[in-house]
Amino acid sequence: MEIDQDVARQMFEEGGTLLITGMPVGTEFGIDMNSWNVGEKFKGVKMIPPGLHFVYFSAVNRQGDVAPRTGFFHVFKQRELLVRTYDPVNEDLNPDDTNPDQVERIRANLKDLDKNLGAYPLDSWRKWVSFTQHISEQQLLQMLPLSGKIYSAPQLVAAKPTDMETSATSPEPGKQTRDLPEMEVKPGTEFGFVKIPKKPYKDGASPAEMTKYSMDSSYIVGQLLGQVKNPVDLVGELQFSFVCFLVGQVWEGWEHWRKLVEALCRAEETLLANPDLYNKVLSTLHFQIHEVPEDLFVDIVESNNFLASVLSTLFANIHDSAGNLPTNLVAKARKFKNHIQTKYKWDLSIEMEDDAPVVVQTD
Known part of the structure; x- marks a missing residue:
C-alpha cells in the first residue's frame, strides 16, 4: 500500500521518533506488528503515530540463533523523541541519560539522521489500533511489570530458603549436595493482571x-x-x-x-x-x-x-x-x-x- 506523500510529510513533522544507538547488526528489532533485522546504518524509527506502541528486540548470534524477545510499551506523544541505548553486556535497551538540551539538539538535526531512520509502516497502523484501542495509559501502568520490561522467557532467580528449610536440607559435614536450587519469578517482572477467583461461586453459596x-x-x-x-x-x-x-x-x-x-x-x-x-x-x-x-x-x-x-x-x-x-x-x-x-x-x-x-x- 503506497503512502500518500502529504500524510507521510505530516507524520514526519508530527509523528514520534525512536532513536536507538549501539544496536548490533543482525539484531531482530520490531515495533507493533512489524519486525526487521538491523542493518549497519540503523538508528531507529521515525513517523511513529501518537499513541501506544510496543518496541521489542532479540539478540542474534553469529550462528543465527535468536535469543528470547525483550520489549517495552510506550505511549508516544506528538513529535516525541525517545532515545534508547543498547547495552551489549545485558543485551538490553536502556533509557539514554541524554539531558533535555541534548534531546532538543538531536531533534534539530533529525533531518540529518533521516537516512538512518526506518519509516513506521503506516499501512499497518489500523491493524495495531484494532488490537490495542481499549488499553488506557492509566491501566497500562497497572498491568505492566514494575521493571517496565516484557520478557518472553521467564526471569527466574534462586528462591531464598527459610531457616527451617536450610537446617533440614543442609548436607552433613564433609558431604556435598547436588540438589538444584528452587527457582522463583524475579521480583519486578510479574504482570499486574486482575486476579481470577479460584472458585466460580462465593463463599457460603447455597x-x-x-x-x-x-x-x-x-x-x-x-x-x-x-x-x-x-x-x-x-x-x-x-x-x-x-x-x-x-x-x-x-x-x-x-x-x-x-x-x-x-x-x-x-x-x-x-x-x-x-x-x-x-x-x-x-x-x-x-x-x-x-x-x-x-x-x-x-x-x-x-x-x-x-x-x-x-x-x-x-x-x-x-x-x-x-x-x-x-x-x-x-x-x-x-x-x-x-x-x-x-x-x-x-x-x-x-x-x-x-x-x-x-x-x-x-x-
Whole structure:
C-alpha cells in the first residue's frame, strides 16, 4: 500500500521518533506488528503515530540463533523523541541519560539522521489500533511489570530458603549436595493482571448457587469487574494479554487471555446486565482471531478446542436472550459466528430443540 506523500510529510513533522544507538547488526528489532533485522546504518524509527506502541528486540548470534524477545510499551506523544541505548553486556535497551538540551539538539538535526531512520509502516497502523484501542495509559501502568520490561522467557532467580528449610536440607559435614536450587519469578517482572477467583461461586453459596455459577461464570466476571475502574478496562486487559502473547511471545499472556475469554463467554447474567461490554468483547475477539496467522491460532486452540466450546456458549446465550439484547449486538454475534465457521470450518450452529449447542470440528 503506497503512502500518500502529504500524510507521510505530516507524520514526519508530527509523528514520534525512536532513536536507538549501539544496536548490533543482525539484531531482530520490531515495533507493533512489524519486525526487521538491523542493518549497519540503523538508528531507529521515525513517523511513529501518537499513541501506544510496543518496541521489542532479540539478540542474534553469529550462528543465527535468536535469543528470547525483550520489549517495552510506550505511549508516544506528538513529535516525541525517545532515545534508547543498547547495552551489549545485558543485551538490553536502556533509557539514554541524554539531558533535555541534548534531546532538543538531536531533534534539530533529525533531518540529518533521516537516512538512518526506518519509516513506521503506516499501512499497518489500523491493524495495531484494532488490537490495542481499549488499553488506557492509566491501566497500562497497572498491568505492566514494575521493571517496565516484557520478557518472553521467564526471569527466574534462586528462591531464598527459610531457616527451617536450610537446617533440614543442609548436607552433613564433609558431604556435598547436588540438589538444584528452587527457582522463583524475579521480583519486578510479574504482570499486574486482575486476579481470577479460584472458585466460580462465593463463599457460603447455597447448593443452587453452586450449581448455577459452575455453569454461568457471572460471579467470576463480577469479581473481575470489581478490580477495574471501568468495564471497558476488562476489554483492555483482554487486548493487552493477547498482544503480550502474540507480539511479545509471552506464554503467560496467552494463559491469562484464555481464562478471560472463557469467563466472559460463559457469563450469561453479565451479558444481559452489560450488553455494551459484550459489544466491545465481540469486536475485540473478531480482530484478534481474524488477524492472527491461521496456522498459529489453529495449533494453539485445536488441542482441546477450548475456543470453539466457549464461543458456542456465548453465541447460544446471545441467541437465547436475543429479545432482551440490543439488535446490533445480536447481529454482530451472528456475523462473527459466520466468519469463524468459514475461516476455521468449525460447526457452531445451534439447534433450537437441543438443550445445549453441539460443537463439531470438521476437517
